[in-house]
Amino acid sequence: MELPTTYDHTKVEDKIYALWEKSGFFNPDRLPKREVLSPSGLRPSGSNDSSKDNKRRKPFTILMPPTNANGSLHAGHGLVLTIEDIMTRYKRMRGYKTLWLPGLDHAGFETQVVYEKQLEKEGRSRFQMEPQQLYREIMEFTLNNKKNIENQTRKIGASCDWSREKFTLDANVVETVYATFKKLSRDNLVYRGRRIINWCAKHQTSLSDLETIDREQEDTLYYLQYGPFTIATARPETKFGDKYVVVHPKDERYKQYREGQKIEVEWMNGKVEATVIKDEAIDMEFGTGAMTITPWHDPVDFDIAKRKKLDEEQIIDFRGKLLPIAGEFAGMNIREARPLIVEKLKTKGLLVKTEPYKHTVKVCYKCETLIEPQIREQWFVSMKELAKPAIKAIVKNEIVFIPKHYKKIILHWLKNIEDWNISRQIVWGIPIPGETDTFDTWFSSGQWPFAALGYPNSKDFKTFYPTDVMETAGEIIFFWVARMIMLGLYVTGKVPFKTVYLHGLVLDAKGKKMSKSKGNVINPLDLTTKYGTDAFRIGLIVGNTPGTSLALDENRIRGYRNFANKVWNASRFVLMNLEGFKAGKKPTLSPADKKILTALSKTAKEATKLMDEFKFYKASELVYHYFWHTFADKIIEAQKPRLGGKDAKAKAASQYLLLEILQTSLKLLHPFMPFITEEIYQKLPLKNKKKTIMIESWPSS
C-alpha cells in the first residue's frame, strides 16, 4: 500500500468529517447495535458496563454550551469542543446511546453590544432606529454567524448531533422560558419591583450584579458643611436633593440630635429643611460619622430610605445628565459638572476640606462606563428559595464538580445569593410579557438543559434528562451553572446534570489573557490549518488539568503535529509489511508476543480508568507515550528481523501482533485524534471492519 511519507491533514479532515456526518452515527437514534464481543478479543468478558448492552439502552448526554452567535470561535471554544468530543467519542465506543447536542445562544446583551459597535463604525446608532428594524438586523447578523460557527465547529471534529441543534430563540425554547416565568409568578418567586439597579448610561440598560466589575480608583473625598454637621462624600454632584442626615444611633458625638429632628440648613441651592435619621448602617469610623443620603443613586442610601420610608428623588437622568433640581447645572453631564459644583460649594463656604480617597467603583463589564445606580421598575427573581434545593443537591453530591474545589465556591455563592434582576432594556432577546423589556440572556440559557431537550413532553427529554456532564468554563459558574441547577430543580424537580467539568482559561503563549486590544488572540482555526486538527486537539489536552488555565504555545501544537506524523509512519510501516497477511486468522504467538499483548491490554485498562475519572490530561499522555516510546521505538524495532526473515510462521505472528497493537492504539487515540485514526483505520485489513472507527468498541472495560 502506497502512503506518502508525511501525514497531510489537509487531504484528510474534510473528507473524514463528511464520512462521519453521512454515517448518521452522531445521532443516538441511528447508532448501530453492538456486537457483544469486540474482534480484538481484548475486552474481558463479564464487564459490567453498558458495553454488554448491545441495544445501547443507556444514554450518555452532553449539551454543548450554546455558542454565542456573535462572532467566530476562539481558542476557548476549541477547548470546549475538544473536551466534549473526547467524552462523547469515548462513551460512544463504550456502547452508550450517546447524544451531544449542539446549540447557539442569541446572547442578548453580548450580541447587541457587538452589533452596536458595528453600527458605530457605520456612523449609525441603535437609538435612532426603530426597535423592530434593529431586531431584524441583529437576527440577520446572528443567522450569518450561525453558519460560520457551525462550520468552524465541524473543523474541530465535533461529533455532535446536528439534527438536534437548538437556538435559544427557537419557538419551543421561548415557550419553555415563558412557562417558567409564569410558574415563578404563580409561586411568587418573581416580582416586579421599583428597586435600585445597576444602570449603564452608554448601553442604556440595567445589568445584573454579575455584569458589573469593580475598579479601584483614586478620587477625592469632599467634606461638606451641612448645617451643624460635616458630612463626607465622594460624589458631590448627587447631593442637590439631600434632605436627610444620617448618624449612628450609638454615636456620642451626635447624641444631642434625636431621630426625626428637623433642622434648617443652607445647602447647595439655598435653604432646605433637613431631617436627622439614626441608622446602624453608618460606620462611625468613616469620615465624620455623619452623611446625607441620596436614595435614588446609592444602594446603601436606598436601603436606609426604604427601611425608614424616606422620600427618594432622582438627580441624574438615564443619560447621565443632571436634572432640573441641579439648578444652573441642569442638563450637564455629571463628569463635567463635578468640578463646577465643587467650585460653587467652595464659594458658598460649604467645602470644609478634601482628602485623597482610594475606593472601588462599579463599571459596566463591557464598556467600563461608570455604573450609575438608578431606581427603576424591573423584574426580579427571588433567589433564596430557589437556591435551597440547589444547595442541598450539591451538598449531597448529586452534582459532582471537577475540579472539586468548585463545590465550595458555588456553595458559598448560593448561600449568599441576592435577588436577580432579569430585565434588560435591549431589543435583542426574548421579550418579557407585557413590557418593553427583554429577559437577561442567562434567564433563558439557565433553562437550557430541559428547554433544549423539549421539556416537558418530548421523547428526548424523557430519554436524555438529566444529562450526564456539563462541561464549561469555570468563569461562568455563577452566571450559568448555578442558575441551571436552580432552575432545573425548580422546573423539573431533578438536577440538570450529574457532573460539572470546568476547564480553565486558554491564555496566550506567555500566559496572558487573550484580548483583541492586546492583539494576542490566537485563532484556533489558524492552528488547525497549520498543524492539523488532531495536533491541535491533543495539544490542548495532554497535561491540561481541569480548572487550570492553559498557555497555548504554538510549539506545543507543533510537537503533537510531530506525534501525528509518528502515528502515520508507524502505521505506514505496519501496512507496508503485511505481505501474505490473512485477516481473521490467528497465528501461533510466541510467549514474548503474548507478553506484549498483555502489556497492551494493561495500558488500555489504565487509560480506561483515567477516562472514567475524567483525567483526559493523563489518559492522553499515557496513550501518547505507549504509542511513541513503546510501540514505535521498541516493539516495531524489535519486530524488524522477524518481518524480514525467512520464518513464515514468525513473520505471520509478527504481522498479527503489530496489526493488533496498531488497531488497539488507534481506538485508544481516537477520542483525542479522531481524523488521523479514522484515516488509518479505513486502510487496515480487518475482518469485522466497521463503517467507521467511531463505532468500534473501546478496547477495555
Next chain:
RNA sequence: GGGCACUUGGCGCAGUGGUAGCGCGCUUCGUUCACAUCGAAGAGGUCACAGGUUCGAACCCUGUAGUGCCCACCA
C-alpha cells in the same frame, strides 16, 4: 472585609505518604533500513520558607512570605 486556589528543573505543568516525572527548550552522537515532523545517550530540581505528625513528607497538620482569581452596598 470574606472566600478559593497556587508556589516542583530555563519555560509550561504532572505527581497527594515509600529514594522526583512529562512536553517544549538545551548538550553530544547517530541516521541509504516507516518517520530529520527521526533515533540513541545525556545535562538540569536542597519540590517557597519555618515548625510539627510519621519508621519515612513534594504529598498530611500549623504558621510565615509571595502570586493569582472570585465575592462583598463602607458614604
